[in-house]
Amino acid sequence: MPFFFRLLSQMPLWLLHAAGWLLGWLYFWGSPGYRENFRVNVTQSGLGWDACKGAIAQSGMMIAEFPRMWLGPIPAVQWEGLEVVETAYAGGKGVIFLTPHMGCFELAARATAARFSPRYGDLTVLFRPGRRPAVDRLLESARAGAGLQTAPTNLAGVRQLMRALRAGRAVGLLPDQVPPSEMGVWSPFFGRPAYTMTLAARLALQSGAPLVLAWGERRPWGAGYRLHFSPMPSLPTTDLDAAVAHLNRAMEVLIRQCPAQYLWSYPRYKNPATASIPRGDAVV
Numbered sequence: 001m002p003f004f005f006r007l008l009s010q011m012p013l014w015l016l017h018a019a020g021w022l023l024g025w026l027y028f029w030g031s032p033g034y035r036e037n038f039r040v041n042v043t044q045s046g047l048g049w050d051a052c053k054g055a056i057a058q059s060g061m062m063i064a065e066f067p068r069m070w071l072g073p074i075p076a077v078q079w080e081g082l083e084v085v086e087t088a089y090a091g092g093k094g095v096i097f098l099t100p101h102m103g104c105f106e107l108a109a110r111a112t113a114a115r116f117s118p119r120y121g122d123l124t125v126l127f128r129p130g131r132r133p134a135v136d137r138l139l140e141s142a143r144a145g146a147g148l149q150t151a152p153t154n155l156a157g158v159r160q161l162m163r164a165l166r167a168g169r170a171v172g173l174l175p176d177q178v179p180p181s182e183m184g185v186w187s188p189f190f191g192r193p194a195y196t197m198t199l200a201a202r203l204a205l206q207s208g209a210p211l212v213l214a215w216g217e218r219r220p221w222g223a224g225y226r227l228h229f230s231p232m233p234s235l236p237t238t239d240l241d242a243a244v245a246h247l248n249r250a251m252e253v254l255i256r257q258c259p260a261q262y263l264w265s266y267p268r269y270k271n272p273a274t275a276s277i278p279r280g281d282a283v284v
Contacts, residue, residue, distance in 0.1 A: 007067075016061070020060035020062070021057040024056050024059045037265055045255075045259070047256065055259070061218060069107050069110060077107070081228060084231050093165065094209040096200065097172040098173060098214065105216060109123060111216070123147060124148075126171075128153045153179070161203060162207065173200050175251060183199070189268060195270070196248060198240055212230070213230045215258075
């Protein structure tokens with residue numbers, strides 16, 4: 001597996017994306033469960049099929065580009081909003097980068113670390129292991145270098161993130177990632193209750209670090225990526241549930257900017273085993 005990943009990491013980006021385009025559509029038509037989950041999430045968003053269907057191919061491109069993002073050279077990157085990042089670091093309280101499952105979120109972390117870590121210290125990203133230990137070891141070793149550190153999704157990881165912020169360094173999270181049970185709250189996401197992590201809100205409230213929205217847009221025909229950074233106002237409340245709802249609304253606004261690159265197949269509304277579902281709301 002590592003040899004195969006390293007081989008793919010040297011492939012041209014246009015070839016990886018072409019293969020990913022085909023992979024995305026083949027899997028969409030070959031997996032009824034995947035297709036249904038995609039359609040349900042798009043319908044729930046209210047954004048319309050035409051605006052979102054491009055994400056079918058984009059999801060395949062995400063899979064195909066992973067080896068390049070982990071192990072290969074950083075592709076061509078255009079930067080939008082660099083002044084937002086500079087201003088956030090200048091405050092001295094660290095930075096909390098929030099990146100939804102949108103575009104190339106792996107590149108957003110890697111390229112940001114490569115550019116800013118030499119001056120401001122390593123970027124620490126939250127890492128939740130998957131079901132394949134060999135792939136997890138490869139992914140963790142790839143992420144934990146060149147200005148990147150990883151933090152596990154447990155109490156030790158939370159402490160690691162807080163230490164980084166207190167040292168004026170940056171952390172990165174996927175705020176729309178479904179957290180383990182007892183680590184989230186039910187909060188509206190495109191009008192439907194979704195079990196949502198509280199960690200991003202807790203870090204912001206406890207540290208005073210600025211929130212920066214970030215995502216990596218895929219440019220056509222393997223031409224590289226455009227990294228977008230935008231400031232998010234401080235949380236308007238210290239109430240945790242309200243703060244989480246505020247973050248979810250910010251994610252909705254970001255996703256509406258480019259719904260064709262959001263991972264609509266992600267099981268955003270799944271229910272962790274011990275998290276009680278709000279009465280009257282069916283969550284799959």
